[in-house]
Amino acid sequence: MAQLIQRSIVIAAIGLAAGMAHSAWHQLTSATPVRLTPEAPPPLVIPGLTSPSGTTPAGTSPAGTSPTGPGTTTPQPTPTASADPMDALNVSIAQSKALFDAGAPFIDARNIEEYEAGHVAGAFWLPAERFAGGTIPEALQYFDTQNPIVIYCGGGACDASKNVLILLQQAGYKGGRIMHDGYPEWVKAGHAIETGKPVVGAP
Amino acid sequence: MNAPNNPNAKSRPMGWLVLPLRLILAALFAFAAYVKLNDPRLFAQSVEAFKILPEHLVVTMTFVIPWTEMFVAACLVLGLWTRAAALVLTGLLAVFVVGIASVLYRGMDVKCGCFGKYEIPCTGALGACHIIRNGVLMLMSLLVVIFGPGPLAIDRPSSK
Numbered sequence: 001m002a003q004l005i006q007r008s009i010v011i012a013a014i015g016l017a018a019g020m021a022h023s024a025w026h027q028l029t030s031a032t033p034v035r036l037t038p039e040a041p042p043p044l045v046i047p048g049l050t051s052p053s054g055t056t057p058a059g060t061s062p063a064g065t066s067p068t069g070p071g072t073t074t075p076q077p078t079p080t081a082s083a084d085p086m087d088a089l090n091v092s093i094a095q096s097k098a099l100f101d102a103g104a105p106f107i108d109a110r111n112i113e114e115y116e117a118g119h120v121a122g123a124f125w126l127p128a129e130r131f132a133g134g135t136i137p138e139a140l141q142y143f144d145t146q147n148p149i150v151i152y153c154g155g156g157a158c159d160a161s162k163n164v165l166i167l168l169q170q171a172g173y174k175g176g177r178i179m180h181d182g183y184p185e186w187v188k189a190g191h192a193i194e195t196g197k198p199v200v201g202a203p
Numbered sequence: 204m205n206a207p208n209n210p211n212a213k214s215r216p217m218g219w220l221v222l223p224l225r226l227i228l229a230a231l232f233a234f235a236a237y238v239k240l241n242d243p244r245l246f247a248q249s250v251e252a253f254k255i256l257p258e259h260l261v262v263t264m265t266f267v268i269p270w271t272e273m274f275v276a277a278c279l280v281l282g283l284w285t286r287a288a289a290l291v292l293t294g295l296l297a298v299f300v301v302g303i304a305s306v307l308y309r310g311m312d313v314k315c316g317c318f319g320k321y322e323i324p325c326t327g328a329l330g331a332c333h334i335i336r337n338g339v340l341m342l343m344s345l346l347v348v349i350f351g352p353g354p355l356a357i358d359r360p361s362s363k
Contacts, residue, residue, distance in 0.1 A: 004286055004287055004290060005290075007284045007286075008287040008288075008291050008294070010284075011271075011284065011287055011291045012271060014271075015267060015270045015271025015273075015274050015275075016271070018267075018274070019267030019269070019270040019271065020263060020266070020267065022266045022270060023262055023265065023266035023267070027262065034243050034247040036247065036248075036258050036262070111327065128245060128248060131245070132241075132242045132245055133241050133242045134242065157311070163248045166244075170244075
């Protein structure tokens with residue numbers, strides 16, 4: 001019995017040592033190391049947004065600016081240094097709608113059943129698994145590397161958007177934003193949705 | 204030296220139960236380990252989703268778990284330190300079951316990530332199916348712990 005336990009400990013210790021060594025090597029040398037927090041995004045510019053709307057995370061409101069007419073831009077206020085880095089990435093439903101109207105691509109990070117049951121009109125189905133093994137998903141050809149891309153999942157504590165955002169950033173697409181309130185709130189706000197299978201990158 | 208085909212094996216019917224168990228478990232966990240190590244980013248997301256470990260430990264576990272699975276699989280195939288490897292596997296599965304139960308208790312929606320993008324046979328978020336599946340696997344590995352290495356093993360039949 002003692003020998004059984006000893007050998008078990010040795011096997012577990014070998015796994016531990018090998019795992020730690022690989023972890024260190026991978027994180028130091030890989031082009032796509034494991035990241036659990038996203039990079040800071042470029043400042044958000046929403047074309048055609050004529051007034052500050054929705055909940056502005058962290059930062060201060062723009063000082064009295066109210067641009068008129070289409071084609072003008074209202075930069076999102078830069079969050080203060082102490083703000084949660086995720087705040088710079090979150091966009092409200094209203095901001096998401098403005099981005100939608102400006103033609104920004106949307107990504108649905110949920111599973112296929114949820115996507116088919118209903119998704120933001122025109123949204124791409126791109127859960128994290130599509131990036132497995134360093135694959136470049138087909139959908140990426142429709143994105144620009146700097147322009148905003150809105151990613152959403154089920155709202156609440158759903159991490160899927162953040163996970164897809166990190167993978168997108170590692171693939172070179174830096175404009176990802178997270179529609180933090182998720183699909184249910186988009187539906188509640190009465191914005192455009194559709195059902196059915198993905199057009200690009202079917203499962 | 205030990206003969207790989209122990210002449211006593213034929214008189215130990217349980218030995219012939221253990222051999223397929225060893226091979227099935229080894230194949231399953233070698234595959235699972237390979238998939239996880241092939242793209243650690245996705246498995247890291249699954250580990251993080253449990254919200255049990257702090258971030259630096261999430262990254263460590265992302266690699267430690269599949270490497271342990273790989274070594275256990277190798278030991279099971281070779282029949283080397285077979286019982287001990289099966290015991291480690293049982294322990295690993297027990298940890299997974301506790302993790303899954305914790306997720307379910309907190310009402311969280313978490314994907315397994317056990318086989319990367321392949322969900323076999325339980326699909327979707329973690330639930331009862333995963334606990335049952337892991338329970339079956341634990342039973343299989345416990346049988347190997349109890350009944351020993353079986354035939355075609357480097358270990359002698361009485362070896363621990």
